[in-house]
Amino acid sequence: MDTTFVVMIAVVFLALAFDFINGFHDTANAIATSVSTRALKPRVAIIMAAVMNFVGALSFTGVAKTIGGSVADPAKLAHGEQIVIAALLGAIIWNLVTWWFGIPSSSSHALIGGLAGAVIAADGFGAINAGGFTNIIKGLIFSPFIAFAIGFTLMWILKLIFANGNPHQLNKGFRTGQIITAAFQSYTHGTNDAQKAMGIITFALVAAGIQDHLEVPLWVKLSAATAMALGTSVGGWKIIKTMGTKIFKIEPINGFAADLGSAAVIFTATLIHFPVSTTHVITSSLLGVGSAKRFANVKWSMAGRIVISWIITIPIAMGLSAVIYKIIEWIFL
Incomplete structure (x- = not known):
């Protein structure tokens, strides 16, 4: 059997495994x-999220092209498929570690860091597309701050509008609203996060010489969308517990504001072809809402733990993937 074919099978398998893990790791956010406020029963929420992620994953490809061509030029790499394997393994390992401890870290950071680390290990720093990589990092850094500001502003406006409202009626109304915002947020998650696996597979296809452009093939779209939806269907209870109960006590109006704010940021990023961390955006929106509700009630120690995981994810994923690439190189190349 042709070696390139075998390696590509490994790439596709690992990329879809990454998407599956991403499904239960990130979609929990x-x-x-909506689960913590009982707007949706857990099983219903997971099924809805799986369906909306699938639809979202099939809707756009701009982020996939950014992932596929901005970090490095796959056509110029000598061992592009092996680089992708190392990147995916590094990202998967870190995702599983953070999932196990219930920390909502970023799958996007892990994948982009892993890809950069593997490229550097294979071909040196000169192989990195500095401009493209820097733009991606800027988007990953600034999007949480924007989400925090939007979450804070939305919650502040809602507090003014409904300051004298009946609490029972408000909870009932915003629980209904949360069903809509949770569905929209799941859809936007699919439009951005599922494309990252599509982009990495396309990167490998170009590196292997199987295609000479960054257009995402239909079979890649369908495979990535299905893997994301299946992963979502498994659920991510540890992440749900952290997000839903350990940052601050969430009421329906808070959940509505946080979901709407983060979904708006993610969808805007998708429209301009920017890969963002859905985890960072959703968590930051939630922190903004909590701050507008009552700053002192936010459990900032948990927020600090989450932020630390954000900071260390890219360098750890880079290091893991670089080491894995060197092991692959030593054994196979």
Whole structure:
């Protein structure tokens, strides 16, 4: 059997495994508030999120093209498929570690860091597309701050509008609203996060010489969308517990504001072809809402733990993937 074919099978398998893990790791963020406020039963929330992620994953490809061509030029790499394998393994390992401890870290950071680390290990720093990589990092850094500001503003406006409202009626109304915002948030998650696996598979296809462009093939779209939806269907209860209960006590109006704010940021990023961390955006929106509700009630120690995981994810994923690439190189190349 042709070696390139075998390696590509490994790439596709690992990329879809990454998407599957991403499904239960990151999608939990999208439904955590609606589950914690009992706007949706857990099983219903997971099924809805799986369906909306699938639809979202099939809707756009701009982020996939950014992932596929901005970190490095796959056509210029000598061992592009092996680089992708190392990147995926590094990202998967870190995702599983953070999932096990219930920390909502970023799958996007892990994948982008892993890809950069593997490229550097294979071909040196010169192989990194500095401009493209820097733009991606800027988007990953600034999007949480924007989400925090939007979450804070939305919650502040809602507090003014409904300051004298009947609490029972408000909870009932915003629980209904949360069903809509949770569905929209799950959809936007699919439009951005599922494309990252599509982009990495396309990167490998170009590196292997199987295609000479960054257009995402239909079979890649369908495979990534299905893997994300299946992963979502498994659920991510540890992440849901962290997001839904350990940052601050969430009421329906808070969940509605957080979901709407983060979904708006993610969808805007998708439209301009920017890969963002859905985890960072959703968590930051939730922190903004909590701060507007009552700053002192936010459990900032948990927020600090989450932020630390954000900071260390890229360098750890880079290091893991670089080491894995060197092991692959030593054994096979």
